[in-house]
Amino acid sequence: MMETVNNLEYYKVFCHVARAGSLTVAAGELNISQPAVSQSVKQLERALRVKLFTRAAKGVRLTTEGELLYGYVAKAYEQIALGEQKLRQMLNLELGEIHIGASDMTLQFYLLPYLERFHEKYPQIKVAVSNAPTPETLLNLQDGKIDFGVVSTPFESRSDLQASVVQEIEDVFVAGRKFIPYKNRMLDLQELEKMPLICLEGITSTRSHMEAFLRQNNVLIHPEFELATSDMIVQFALRNLGVGCVVREFAREYLEEGALFELRFNRIIPKRHFCVVTNPRNPLSVAAKNLLELLGI
Amino acid sequence: MMETVNNLEYYKVFCHVARAGSLTVAAGELNISQPAVSQSVKQLERALRVKLFTRAAKGVRLTTEGELLYGYVAKAYEQIALGEQKLRQMLNLELGEIHIGASDMTLQFYLLPYLERFHEKYPQIKVAVSNAPTPETLLNLQDGKIDFGVVSTPFESRSDLQASVVQEIEDVFVAGRKFIPYKNRMLDLQELEKMPLICLEGITSTRSHMEAFLRQNNVLIHPEFELATSDMIVQFALRNLGVGCVVREFAREYLEEGALFELRFNRIIPKRHFCVVTNPRNPLSVAAKNLLELLGI
């Protein structure tokens, strides 16, 4: 009975011989000696118990059986070559996909310029950014669904994730013309309780960070507005609907031109940070590694 | 730079490990030791300069790069397995094709019953019979276009073909009622010159054999009719259009029932033979070999 071939090297030699129609030429291609090729073919024929080539004066030709086998083996060999080629592309960053978890904020104020540069350098790499709340991003990271996350503190740091601070950010309270009386005064945090506040909604880290800080100072706020995006908060503040609580960057433009001003308090609001978080258990794709390098991680 | 892997065995191991998600299990499947698998994977990773697996506490998992590669390599491995399976089928005569060159005559009076038995035994094997004149059949045999030929003597025996006689046949002259005067007389070959003869046309071996024999006896014939098939000759003879020259088998039925009779001559017409001709340079497919065996070759 015919055995299954337990040395795929034989098939490689077989492919070359079949294609070249010559043991000698195949040997040259494979950088081995002609007797080695002759032996390999013989071994393969012995294992399969079937003549694969007809030996002629000038070279060899496939038999019917050899022809059948070659059809399959050649395809297999091609597949492997193709796989190696794709892998090579991936290593050359000519192919690949990066999955990032980031919030609107980290994306806009930190990641975007890097992604731009990265994409310019490696246009073939597809970059997918999942826009999710920090806790979900961390979960995605643990599950290996993203290569890394960019989140803002504070977040529940899991022991098995590794976070690197990449940028400092500050939460500020901003207001428009209508709240001019507060301008240039050193305010007490308590006064926030009486102001019509405009905050981010839900479980964002921006919101939870601020609430935690205020709670420590025995301040309890009741926001007038809870909005989905920081941009929207700025717009509300511009229209004097209240005092907005945002990361300073969001309001920078209007602060500089004087349309908004920043409230000053007698207690320093703790700084927050952007962190790039990685999962050491999940080895990164070459592309992701490269992007992280660009980020200075 | 990434190298091309020069040991396909590594890929086999890679496949098993990837599928099993465990070095130990893969080692079991491959009937080799766990360290051997570990080494193979390491070698592959070294050659490709890329981590293919993430080592976990319980087993291994493919990295992004490994995943990419596996897609291709698995397909390749499947192809090879499929090729081996097909080959196995071919060796079991569950798959295949036989090409035979044969004339109408050899097919009808010799080959047909064998083909019937062969097809009954191996219904999956496709049999193709090329119906061509003997010289063309021999050419096809030399070119490897057919596995073997079945022809009738005489034919120009080429040194590199091998012929085996499988059956004796006799050329006879048959006539109907109108030619009764010739019946039971011992005729001289010369008398053929005066008869209205019905022969095969062209370059068939039947015709050339007969002409050569008659020429040796200084007889020159001028056939009244030259027909394409022996059957047609019999029909013409039945209608008393002349004396037909055919292989006896074609007329047997009518000879037995008396519709035709056979002319007798004072010189014995040499016997002819059916030969199975093979080309020793062209190794036969397993199926063809088997059929030849059935033919007693």
Next chain:
DNA sequence: AACATGATATCATCCTCCTTTATGTCTGCA
């Protein structure tokens, strides 16, 4: 016919590199 040529087959030897055995290391779990 004898010979030169180009190809494959064979053989003995050598050496590479893979396999194995034994052991180390790490992780997760009880």
Next chain:
DNA sequence: TGCAGACATAAAGGAGGATGATATCATGTT
């Protein structure tokens, strides 16, 4: 903290493939 399971490492030994020389065979040439 200790155990069990899984992968990694190291050293040694051996199987089997590669090599180089040579034989053989077919072809085409003079």
